[in-house]
Amino acid sequence: MTTSLVEARGVVKRYGPTTALADGRLTVLPGESHALVGRNGAGKSTLVRILTGLQAPDEGTVSFDGEPAPPLTDRDAWRRKVACVYQHPTVVPELTVAENLFINRQPLRRGFISWRRLRSEAAALLATWDVRVDPEARTADLRVEDRQMVEIARALSFGARFIVLDEPTAQLDNREIERLFTRMRALQNSGVTFLFISHHLQEVYEVCQTVTVLRDARWITTAPVADLPRQALVEAMAGETITEQAERQRTVEAAGPVLLDVRGLRSTAYENVDLTVRRGEVVGLAGSSASGKNELAETFTGLHTPTSGTARLEGAPLPFGDVRGALEAGVGFVPRDRHEQGLVFGMSIGDNATLSVLERLGRFGFVGTDRKRGVATALIERLDIHAEGPEQPVSDLSGGNAQKVVMARALASDPRLLVLVNPTAGVDVKSKESLLARVDSAREDGTAVLVVSDELDDLRRCDRVLVLFHGRVVAEHRSGWRDHELIASIEGVDHG
Known part of the structure; x- marks a missing residue:
């Protein structure tokens, strides 16, 4: 049996009288793209905050490679485990790609930043993960998809091999989405594992191997994507049967002004x-x-x-x-x-x-x-x-x-x-x-x-x-x- 890369069991998180997560479960295997889906309020964001070390669960456990998650205070240890790339990039737009990749850890020479080494290390990092971006480009000038890849490269540079992608396609068109998926598949082949969060279910079927559904703050099911028809997935998310209605032809009154x-x-x-x-x-x-x-x-x-x-x-x-x-x-x-x-x-x-x-x-x-x-x-x-x-x-x-x-x-x-x-x-x-x-x-x-x-x-x-x-x-x-x-x-x- 393959040891899971990430596992959450029985995770509970409360905010005062509100239970944001009543039964969070997730098992992600190495090298897969695993979809996490559910309606807004299902508990996805809460589970992600716990998986990335931003918050501690009130109950339950989180482990990486079979070992307990690091203490919340050990941020370096968390960075070596996991990173989240959000819908809205967290890079600093006015800095270059190289500066963003090594922000707060720039290579030094005699107490000063070594710009030559910074550029060369950035170029090497980008080349390692086949991210085709100019290290000296201003990040604000990049396309959204390239800014996302810079964030992924930055996460990988810490040693993390588990990347959470939170609505990564929301600002992309069809061609950009396909390029992102191509890059994801290449990174998977290099040993990177993704947790993919999206409201666009067709993307789940295109790029993911496994899907976990949350509903009303609880785990509902985890299944291979290939074994879960789209209608069954929607029903799991909604908690009710979805009746497909035939599209009717509409006619606008020709005399309408x-x-x-x-x-x-x-x-x-x-x-x-x-x-x-x-x-x-x-x-x-x-x-x-x-x-x-x-x-x-x-x-x-x-x-x-x-x-x-x-x-x-x-x-x-x-x-x-x-x-x-x-x-x-x-x-x-x-x-x-x-x-x-x-x-x-x-x-x-x-x-x-x-x-x-x-x-x-x-x-x-x-x-x-x-x-x-x-x-x-x-x-x-x-x-x-x-x-x-x-x-x-x-x-x-x-x-x-x-x-x-x-x-x-x-x-x-x-x-x-x-x-x-x-x-x-x-x-x-x-x-x-x-x-x-x-x-x-x-x-x-x-x-x-x-x-x-x-x-x-x-x-x-x-x-x-x-x-x-x-x-x-x-x-x-x-x-x-x-x-x-x-x-x-x-x-x-x-x-x-």
């Missing part, structure tokens, strides 16, 4: 874009991260100014380059990254949810506290945000509930055009369904909706999907499209 009318829009990211979105229509934008889809959608929200072309909302020109003007024109917006663009983490749920409608909450620049609480409470109920109330800090929320707050703010202004960029990124299965139900509600209310996403499940709600390739709209797929058809358009397979 055009709300958004775009003609000849051009910028450095896209060119000659014509599109319309009718009242009660949901239109998707698909493509790689370099396709221009994000920049196009953000143009309608006032974040960018095109070099030429027009966009009209209900006949009135949209004010390019003016976020407040776009909001006043009737545009609601869920940005692509809730951490960087969507939430103010030092503020409450109520403050975040009502930022776009402050002028409605009082007069002469003053915000009525009771009015704000009432509006925020209504939004919390409307979006089914699981929270103690409007005053709770938004930083306390799980990913799914935090994303619902961003959606709540977008809907608070009763927009005529709702622009959603990656609206379900990094949320669990149930939160995803709840957020997508808001898209259906907006359609029924007669709102024009523009959905930009890398998730096929998000795009299935659309009446039609436009595909951008190198800044041009190259294909249109009506609802009922097949996965391989849309993916072929995205990857440029069916248009030269």
Whole structure:
């Protein structure tokens, strides 16, 4: 029998009256990619904090190579065992790759940093693990996937051979994801073991050999990925039977008025874009991260100014380059990254949810506290945000509930055009369904909706999907499209 590289048994963790983990179990074998899945609140983050030595369990044991985990105070010993690469890189962006690799342990010569040796040791480390990045490059200039590989190389340099990847693909497009998976497989062949955390179940089947499911703070099952059908995995995560519903063909009433009318829009990211979105229509934008889809959608929200072309909302020109003007024109917006663009983490749920409608909450620049609480409470109920109330800090929320707050703010202004960029990124299965139900509600209310996403499940709600390739709209797929058809358009397979 192979000795497990990492084993957690009967792990319990409480925070006051809240039990964050009631029965955490995990057995990871050397050299495998092991998936850890579960809805937000299932206990995944708590288990990871315990496995990486950030917190001690109240009950249960953790071992590495059959030996008890080091004391929490021995950080060097933990670094030799395990490292976590998070969705948002922890490298220092203004430092070079070499400086990040050896931060706080730079080679010295006569008491001073030896820059030549630092660069040579960094180059050797990167070459050892086949990380093709310039050691002297500024880390901020790297692609997200390369920053992740720098973090992995840094962890390996301490001697760790167990790497936790926490939502590593959330900011990557399809090509970048495939490159990351190729690198993971190569590292596995070199003796590195991964714990892979993702809400995208298709990735689990693509890159992992074993999967462990947590639900309601408890271990549910561990099984070979090949032996667990997708529907069985979803049922294990949800705790209830999932009935697959056939996608129905939606037809937008031809006589429905055009709300958004775009003609000849051009910028450095896209060119000659014509599109319309009718009242009660949901239109998707698909493509790689370099396709221009994000920049196009953000143009309608006032974040960018095109070099030429027009966009009209209900006949009135949209004010390019003016976020407040776009909001006043009737545009609601869920940005692509809730951490960087969507939430103010030092503020409450109520403050975040009502930022776009402050002028409605009082007069002469003053915000009525009771009015704000009432509006925020209504939004919390409307979006089914699981929270103690409007005053709770938004930083306390799980990913799914935090994303619902961003959606709540977008809907608070009763927009005529709702622009959603990656609206379900990094949320669990149930939160995803709840957020997508808001898209259906907006359609029924007669709102024009523009959905930009890398998730096929998000795009299935659309009446039609436009595909951008190198800044041009190259294909249109009506609802009922097949996965391989849309993916072929995205990857440029069916248009030269």
